[in-house]
Structure formats: C-alpha cells, structure tokens
C-alpha cells in the first residue's frame with residue numbers, strides 16, 4: 001500500500017498512523033450561457049446567487065490526480081452560497097447561541113475510535129487521546145512529501161479558539177476563516193444557520209465563477225504568475241515560503257479578488273468541507289451521461305486509506321503549492337475523515353431558494 005494523498009490529518013488519521021507504525025506497512029468557460037434567472041425572495045445576508053447551468057466537471061490536465069477524472073457533464077440547479085468562508089466571528093455567534101462544543105475540544109473516545117480501525121490496532125498513549133488538533137509546523141528543509149507527519153503536529157488544546165494551541169487566540173482575527181472544525185462541526189453550524197454544506201458539484205460550479213473549462217477561478221494563469229490571486233504557499237513546501245501574498249497562515253476573508261460570481265477565497269486560504277463522501281472511482285460512474293445535481297457516492301472508499309470513511313474538501317489552503325497539492329485548481333479535490341479538525345480546513349455554506 002502506498003500513501004500518496006496527503007491530507008490525512010484527523011483524529012482517525014492519527015490512529016491510522018499508529019497502525020502503519022505497528023504493522024510496518026510501507027509508505028512509500030464560460031459555461032453554457034445560463035439563462036437569465038429570476039431569483040425570488042430576499043438575498044440572504046453575505047450570500048450570492050449561483051445560477052443553474054451545465055458544465056464539464058473534473059480535470060484531465062497535467063496536474064490532475066486520477067480521481068479528478070474522467071471529466072464529465074454535470075447539471076446544477078441554482079443556489080445561494082456564502083460569499084466568504086465562515087469566519088471566526090460567525091462561528092462564535094453560533095457557539096454563543098448554542099453552547100456547541102467542537103470535535104477538537106473533546107477527548108478521543110478510544111472505544112469508538114477503534115471500531116473504525118483494523119482489528120488489533122494498539123491503543124495509543126493516553127496523552128494522545130486528549131482534546132487536540134493538528135497544527136502546521138514548517139520543516140527545516142526538504143522532506144519526503146509522502147510523509148505528512150513531518151509537518152503536522154498533534155497539538156493538545158488546539159481548536160478553533162486557539163488555532164496554534166494553548167496560549168494562542170483568535171483575538172483580532174474575527175474576520176479570518178474559522179479552522180479546526182470537523183465536518184460534523186460544519187454541519188452543526190449550517191443547520192443552525194438554516195443552510196447546508198455544498199455538494200462537491202455545487203462547489204466546483206460556483207468556484208468556476210462563470211468561466212468555461214479553466215484551471216483556476218480566475219482563468220488559466222499560474223498562481224505564482226502576475227498579481228497575487230489567492231492565499232497559498234509560495235516557494236517550496238513545506239520549508240520555504242517567500243510569502244508574496246503576505247499571509248503565512250490564514251488571511252482575513254476577502255483579502256483577494258473575488259471570482260466572477262463574487263465569491264472570495266474559492267482558491268486557497270482554507271480548505272472547505274463539502275457534503276459528499278469521497279470515493280476514488282466516483283467520477284467513472286458518471287462518465288458519458290449528464291449527472292443531474294450529483295450528491296456523491298453512497299459510501300466512501302479510498303484505496304490509499306481504506307480504513308477511514310472520508311468526506312470531500314475543496315479549494316486548497318494557505319499550505320497549497322504547485323510542488324505539492326495544487327488544491328486551488330477548481331477541479332482539485334482532497335478528502336478527510338468527518339472528525340477532522342486541522343489548522344487549514346474550514347467551510348462555507350449554501351442555501352436553497
């Protein structure tokens with residue numbers, strides 16, 4: 001088994017690391033012109049209308065990973081979408097109103113966790129089961145990019161209020177995207193707000209911003225060419241960030257130009273949860289037909305990470321770079337288990353008419 005996808009950074013993933021260690025498994029367009037739509041009702045605050053349309057979803061370009069293809073035809077109905085990632089201030093309102101406690105703020109229940117792992121997986125030390133989350137730690141030099149443990153640190157007390165662990169805070173970062181939120185946390189917020197998470201198809205359609213068959217929300221110009229377009233990792237990941245965009249970690253939302261639909265940070269800043277399960281071969285099941293509002297596979301499967309059910313994340317983060325994941329491409333997808341909380345994953349919501 002070879003682990004090539006590097007976004008395994010969750011509580012479940014942590015345990016999976018132990019499994020690997022103990023079992024010595026090697027790690028080695030403009031779109032078709034949409035009809036002018038009449039949108040009824042009031043525009044929800046902070047949301048933009050995405051018209052219905054049909055587009056070619058996925059990519060078979062030089063940077064595309066196998067699960068981004070085959071490119072296939074998708075039809076999406078119109079919907080409202082948050083113009084920005086959900087911010088710390090917005091998430092704080094939710095927590096103040098509900099008393100919600102995020103996944104990262106709770107200790108790991110080993111009895112529950114071991115059900116998801118191969119039989120015989122040893123229980124890790126209790127210190128690793130305390131409430132924690134994964135924070136980014138740059139390396140001192142080049143590392144094997146398959147060894148994600150080289151730049152992720154399992155940090156006690158790291159959570160949305162303390163993104164870098166104890167002693168850190170979000171004071172003054174009210175307009176930054178909330179991070180260290182799991183898929184479950186994102187759903188709880190969405191439900192409270194009367195919204196939902198986007199499907200992967202909705203997310204990609206919205207990210208394309210009215211362009212046809214382009215690589216990025218802004219077109220085809222490379223992310224490090226010309227003007228700064230998004231918050232990414234500029235330089236060589238994970239040790240040399242020349243920081244041209246001025247943000248080593250997250251940036252306040254709306255720091256960079258919006259796409260054609262008026263949406264900010266669809267490329268970079270933080271990854272965004274989608275509602276779909278991840279399945280390595282899902283697009284193959286849609287080849288040669290028009291998928292109508294696809295909602296993802298019935299179940300998750302990833303041959304590189306077969307023990308963990310995962311949900312889709314989209315858009316890349318401040319850690320994405322062409323030498324690594326190029327997650328800011330509109331067709332790029334990653335995945336993570338629903339109990340993930342990490343320093344570079346957040347979300348935005350959608351709402352039906």
Ligand SMILES: [Ca+2]
Nearest residue numbers: 231232245247
């Ligand atoms: Ca940056």
Ligand SMILES: [Ca+2]
Nearest residue numbers: 265268270315
């Ligand atoms: Ca983003």
